[in-house]
Amino acid sequence: QVQLVESGGGVVQPGRSLRLSCAASGFTFSNFGMHWVRQAPGKGLEWVAAVSYDGNNKYYADSVKGRFTISRDNSKNTLYLQMNSLRTEDTALYYCAKGWYSSLAWGQGTLVTVSS
């Protein structure tokens, strides 16, 4: 069955960097666009970034543009999110999600806490 497992979250100081990973299994990873979606504590869902199936096209929310970079390694069935210049408002549970227009499969999320 489809499985998405995020990792790499943790506590980090403002201005520092963190890289999230999402290991995919149970489907042909290289056939699907992928997304990162986050949810701040007690808040709603916020779309963060997307990457096309082949990694050639990348899109970002205005709130992270220039600071975050989405990428993928289809040989490793893994999605990444490089997060630089982190801010306190980036504190959230980060989910990876499969599918371009809608997401039937989501990971369990990895928690990122930005705090001094």
Add this chain to the structure above:
Amino acid sequence: QSALTQPASVSGSPGQSITISCTGTSSDIGGYNNVSWYQQYPGKVPKLMIYDVSNRPSGVSIRFSGSKSGNTASLTISGLQAEDEADYYCCSYTSSITRVFGGGTKLTVL
């Protein structure tokens, strides 16, 4: 990239029908038939309930239906059940080749 507009809360009694609205613009909901709806229980992962405006994934109850008119999409839950009490989020593809979510609606079953 403004969030889509949803009511903060809706409520209904068991057996009733409720509708959650989701209002966007011609650059998102009004321009594309790629509106989806997600159900989320507290502390749980979002679950896809409706995709492409009105399609249900396999396994989703037929009590859930979606529609769209102009810049507004709607999720209707008929025959309301206690287990439907959750947060619901709409989501749309946009002209910027991005996604935008609604702020979420808390459904209370009275």
